[in-house]
Amino acid sequence: MPLNRQPNLTDPDGFYEELINAQRGLSDEQAQLMNAKLILVLANHIGDRAVLREALAVARPLGVDAAG
Amino acid sequence: MQKTYTYPQFEYHQSAEQREGRVARHPVVVIGAGPIGLTAALECAHRGLPVVILDDNNTVSIGSRAVCYAKRPLEVWDRLGLGEGFVERGVSWKVGRVFHREEQVYQFDLLPEPHHKMPAMINLQQYYLEEAMVAACGRSELVDLRWKHKLLAISQADDVATLTVETPDGVFQMEADWVIACDGANSDTRRMVDGQFTGQFFQDRFLIADVVMQAEFPTERWFWFDPPFHRGAVRPDGFRMPTSVLLHKQADNVWRIDFQLGWDSDPEEEKKPEKVIPRIQAMLGPNAQFELEWVSVYQFACRRVDNLRYGRVIFAGDAAHQVSPFGARGANTGVQDIDNLIWKLKLVLDGQAPPALVDSYHEERAFAADDNLLNSTRSTDFITPKSAASLRMRDAVLELARSEPFARPLVNSGRLSTPTPYVNSSLNTADAEDFAGKMRPGTNCADAPVLTNGQPGWFLNALNAQHTPGQAGDFILLVWGDGPAEPIRVGGVTARVLRVGRDLQDSAGVLTQRYDARPGTVYLIRPDQHVAARWRRFDAEQATAALRRCLAL
Numbered sequence: 001m002p003l004n005r006q007p008n009l010t011d012p013d014g015f016y017e018e019l020i021n022a023q024r025g026l027s028d029e030q031a032q033l034m035n036a037k038l039i040l041v042l043a044n045h046i047g048d049r050a051v052l053r054e055a056l057a058v059a060r061p062l063g064v065d066a067a068g
Numbered sequence: 069m070q071k072t073y074t075y076p077q078f079e080y081h082q083s084a085e086q087r088e089g090r091v092a093r094h095p096v097v098v099i100g101a102g103p104i105g106l107t108a109a110l111e112c113a114h115r116g117l118p119v120v121i122l123d124d125n126n127t128v129s130i131g132s133r134a135v136c137y138a139k140r141p142l143e144v145w146d147r148l149g150l151g152e153g154f155v156e157r158g159v160s161w162k163v164g165r166v167f168h169r170e171e172q173v174y175q176f177d178l179l180p181e182p183h184h185k186m187p188a189m190i191n192l193q194q195y196y197l198e199e200a201m202v203a204a205c206g207r208s209e210l211v212d213l214r215w216k217h218k219l220l221a222i223s224q225a226d227d228v229a230t231l232t233v234e235t236p237d238g239v240f241q242m243e244a245d246w247v248i249a250c251d252g253a254n255s256d257t258r259r260m261v262d263g264q265f266t267g268q269f270f271q272d273r274f275l276i277a278d279v280v281m282q283a284e285f286p287t288e289r290w291f292w293f294d295p296p297f298h299r300g301a302v303r304p305d306g307f308r309m310p311t312s313v314l315l316h317k318q319a320d321n322v323w324r325i326d327f328q329l330g331w332d333s334d335p336e337e338e339k340k341p342e343k344v345i346p347r348i349q350a351m352l353g354p355n356a357q358f359e360l361e362w363v364s365v366y367q368f369a370c371r372r373v374d375n376l377r378y379g380r381v382i383f384a385g386d387a388a389h390q391v392s393p394f395g396a397r398g399a400n401t402g403v404q405d406i407d408n409l410i411w412k413l414k415l416v417l418d419g420q421a422p423p424a425l426v427d428s429y430h431e432e433r434a435f436a437a438d439d440n441l442l443n444s445t446r447s448t449d450f451i452t453p454k455s456a457a458s459l460r461m462r463d464a465v466l467e468l469a470r471s472e473p474f475a476r477p478l479v480n481s482g483r484l485s486t487p488t489p490y491v492n493s494s495l496n497t498a499d500a501e502d503f504a505g506k507m508r509p510g511t512n513c514a515d516a517p518v519l520t521n522g523q524p525g526w527f528l529n530a531l532n533a534q535h536t537p538g539q540a541g542d543f544i545l546l547v548w549g550d551g552p553a554e555p556i557r558v559g560g561v562t563a564r565v566l567r568v569g570r571d572l573q574d575s576a577g578v579l580t581q582r583y584d585a586r587p588g589t590v591y592l593i594r595p596d597q598h599v600a601a602r603w604r605r606f607d608a609e610q611a612t613a614a615l616r617r618c619l620a621l
Contacts, residue, residue: 036464044474 104385105250106201116538136396141403158190255387267371335365394447394482414540450480497601541595549587
């Protein structure tokens with residue numbers, strides 16, 4: 001199954017609030033560590049390397065060349 | 069400084085050829101009497117090749133250096149009659165612990181697969197290994213081990229290399245059909261033939277110390293990421309340099325401690341006892357009693373020579389490929405180079421295979437070296453993250469691994485070295501029938517318990533017992549059951565039939581299971597105990613074609 005690039009969250013505003021709230025009270029460094037952990041947790045849940053590869057490409061900052 | 073080991077001083081002897089001032093031609097000359105060169109010499113003798121081995125020094129490795137030896141090299145040494153002694157002398161370990169800062173992240177048990185003669189890994193000081201191999205060379209009539217012989221130059225013609233060698237008696241020349249360069253990562257031989265040795269350099273420096281202690285530590289492998297007793301320096305940009313420490317036990321209560329130092333550390337300064345001892349004391353605690361045996365600082369690179377053969381000069385071990393120390397890939401992969409090379413050289417020297425067979429050495433072992441380099445680079449990138457972002461990702465893995473089983477396989481403190489199957493080798497005959505399991509063509513034969521003549525033994529030993537002294541080694545047709553099968557011949561090379569159920573009994577059923585065999589199944593096995601081809605029933609024409617292919621004919 002390819003990466004789902006269409007809306008898939010039933011309550012987008014609610015989820016975004018939850019995401020931001022989850023990092024309340026954290027320093028930048030702590031928040032970044034949490035983001036890194038979150039990536040790993042979700043990547044493991046997805047498991048499919050092809051999907052993850054697509055996601056990595058989609059997430060790369062705009063205006064930067066694709067990873068080599 | 070060494071308390072537990074006295075370095076032997078081997079005697080220099082002037083060779084007859086130097087004394088008599090004649091240029092002698094030798095089939096094989098090995099450069100360097102380290103673990104790989106000594107293995108090469110013994111393997112040559114095992115296959116009936118007279119061999120001269122030159123070393124510019126006259127003792128064994130100073131310091132323990134290589135520590136971990138894995139199953140496949142132990143199996144190769146077992147073929148040479150040394151494996152059991154190494155296992156007995158060495159330290160076996162199964163449990164590893166990983167720490168991050170103050171906390172244990174998790175522990176693991178290697179749970180080695182049962183039913184192999186050799187363990188997954190032993191720890192043993194390199195000097196013990198070399199000393200045993202030097203003694204074995206002394207017992208062999210085919211090995212001429214010459215100390216204090218320094219190679220100065222090599223020139224090559226089509227079918228011969230001329231070596232200029234310096235001894236305490238002056239300079240002389242010798243000729244060789246083949247030269248095996250086992251003179252390490254800084255190989256002079258490689259420089260002499262202008263071999264291209266390229267790859268990635270790492271800035272990190274490591275301090276390795278051998279200490280003797282009657283420690284209460286169990287015989288386990290302990291690895292710390294950013295340990296509290298050895299924090300990294302903070303760079304001007306605020307980035308705290310990652311550090312790691314490894315504690316590993318060797319024989320005689322000698323413990324290896326491996327400290328990762330900062331990029332800008334001064335190796336000479338760090339090696340001083342007044343600098344090393346407080347580091348170790350901080351790690352072991354104020355009450356620990358220990359004595360320092362040996363200290364070294366090293367920096368490493370991951371690189372490979374572009375071609376493992378330059379004319380008549382063949383590279384093996386660190387002279388051919390240099391890896392990071394994580395995962396014990398240096399000496400282990402070097403021994404497998406030799407496993408791969410010598411039977412081919414012997415067949416070519418005997419005129420039974422074309423020189424193209426020697427080229428398959430580069431094909432197979434460069435493939436294995438690249439696999440090792442990949443694994444080693446991956447470990448290095450985990451252990452020594454190069455940016456704040458990758459350090460954060462690494463720390464995220466370590467934090468998660470404390471409670472989340474999914475994160476533990478991502479923790480990479482060095483992976484156990486295992487042989488790389490030569491899956492794409494031109495010597496293989498591809499499967500035409502369905503087989504399950506790991507024994508596809510190009511793979512080293514898995515061991516299994518068997519009965520021979522009613523006595524319990526091991527499959528690999530049974531293969532070794534088929535070896536004809538003085539020969540390159542025999543190809544074996546391993547046949548299950550008593551269906552039709554006959555020996556096959558290509559020129560002077562024979563593949564003999566070894567029957568499961570007659571010549572050896574698969575008492576535990578493990579052999580049959582590991583090779584996914586049924587009655588009638590046939591494996592063609594190379595002299596280096598690798599699978600060349602396999603079928604569900606014997607067919608003389610197919611088997612002969614596979615043998616020809618495996619001889620590069």
